[in-house]
Amino acid sequence: MRIFVCLKQVPDTESRIQLRPDKSGIEEAGLKWVINPYDELAIEEALKLREAKGQGQVTVVSVGPKGRVTDALRTAMAMGADDAVVVDTNESLDSYWTAKAIAAAIKNEGSFDVIFAGKLAIDDNAASVPQMVAEFLDIPHVTVATKVTVDNGFVVEREVEGGAREIHAIQTPCVISANKGLNSPRYASLPGIMKAKKKPLKEVALADLGLNQEQMKIRLKDFQLPPEKPKVKMLTGDAATQAKELVRLLMDEAKVL
Amino acid sequence: MSKVFVFIEGNGTDLKKGSLELLNAAQNSGREVIVGAIGSDARELAKKAAHSGAKMAYVCEAASLKHYNSEGFAEVVHSMIQQSGADLVLASSSSMTRDLFPRVAARYNSGLANDCTTLTLTATDVKARRPLFAGKCTAEVEFVNSPLKFILMRPNQLPLGQSNTTLVAEVKEIPAPTVSGKVQCKELVKGGSTKVDLTEANIIVSGGRGLQNADNFKLLEDLATSLGATVGASRAVADAGWVSHSMQVGQTGKTVAPSLYIAVGISGAIQHLAGMSASKVIVAVNKDPEAPIFQKATYGIVGDLFEVVPKLTEEFNKALQR
Ligand SMILES: Cc1cc2nc3c(=O)[nH]c(=O)nc-3n(C[C@H](O)[C@H](O)[C@H](O)COP(=O)(O)OP(=O)(O)OC[C@H]3O[C@@H](n4cnc5c(N)ncnc54)[C@H](O)[C@@H]3O)c2cc1C
């Protein structure tokens, strides 16, 4: 079984975000980069599946600057992935272009049975790449998976509004994107880290995949920090007085009731 | 006349608030408004969309689309958009639209801007901004080389308009799609909550570790009932199993932006703030005056929640006469 995992490297959640002076994007210098948290779930699910099947190959794919994302790919291999492919680029790709690159890189590898991804990248907040990859490969998808079981293909649960769950039966090859709750990702072990250094990491360029700037559909511009919040108004008095005052403020000042 | 296609969703036969917001924006833009609806209530929803200015409606009530599945829905929506001739497609961001529209956009070789928080729509132009890095900044979306423009709006961001029940739309039925069945929804397991979902709620009351145990969430439920609110939670309490994970607000939970967010016994960790800092008014109740949540709050109450919350419930009940 050939299993792929889409892995994006993103700034750590605690990072302070600063904008470039021309507002064309964020200042990348000084950021700490980590594996997108949902992609850790995708890696874990892929490893569990390979273990359950007793055979298979787990390949991690990342689109980004090789110098930076290699670290994340090595971590994934230290967790247990067999090999990695980096689509090396310094461009800031949008979802469409990224998905084109991933789809092409995976096709290049020959066959694929299942592609795991995260439900969302916490930097661009797009929640789009997995579905677009599925479309470009002409295979079905299910997103926001909280449970995946092998059953003549897969049975996948996804959470929808009101805590309800949809249960989908999906055939392979397919794309599944992972939500929190799917599993608890393992840590890389020390022997794992040593082994990972020798695992194959293949490099391809966007041009090798026949892709260029024309695949870019959305450009982000005029980056802005959120407006400063006015200082908090602290209410005083005993609990009863505070409660009365809050209701008054919500009705008369904030007008949200 | 330029056109705009709005994909609408309902709770039963009522249009969701997010759909109504988009219909209002679409109607005010001076564009011809065309809607699409799928499911057993599609005709009824189309009728209501007409009251909010839709001139034309494509509906598909095929039994095979009773539950969501990406293959069949993509097929039908693709054909609705094609027939409409619109080059701008709007939908309110939901579990379904977030799953579906990136795929449809890709099929049109077009870009999609998800989870937008501002939208300015005129007959000839569209401007939208979206949050990035968990709300730490926003950026304007510019479509390039994109034959169609797809925008998903976060609910509760745009004003509602008047409806006129005498208006009607031309309705066209789209036949059931031919599908491979490679992905099928076998079952929809109902959730515990009958309240409005967190992502759509106008008022949210959220509890954290300060509540001490699962039973004390009853206090928050009473407060929520007094306000017609939905109950949310921090990750600490979802992980502790006091409440279901579906109630978690934050970076790895739900992103919400209600008019009013009341955080009770929540410290305000950066990952929690990531999910709720876009709320219009934030109230924090915490016994620690140094809790970071107060830095994001509009109104703050320093005090013991076990004393404050029952008083709040009482006052809201009085003021709102529930
Ligand atoms: C990768 C990652 C993702 C995460 N994602 C999320 C997420 O999506 N959502 C999320 O919420 N967290 C998330 N977290 C966890 C987050 O960092 C915090 O640990 C969590 O939000 C803390 O929850 P809390 O505020 O309920 O608990 P605490 O931080 O323990 O705060 C409890 C608060 O209650 C107050 N309190 C106690 N007793 C009373 C009383 N009687 N009356 C009034 N106040 C009282 C205390 O003063 C304190 O401020 C994430 C963390 C990581 C690393």
Ligand SMILES: Nc1ncnc2c1ncn2[C@@H]1O[C@H](COP(=O)(O)O)[C@@H](O)[C@H]1O
């Ligand atoms: N540059 C990338 N390289 C590899 N995978 C990616 C990349 N961008 C997005 N993905 C995958 O798509 C998921 C959703 O990302 P997004 O659509 O950007 O929110 C991520 O969790 C990854 O699994």
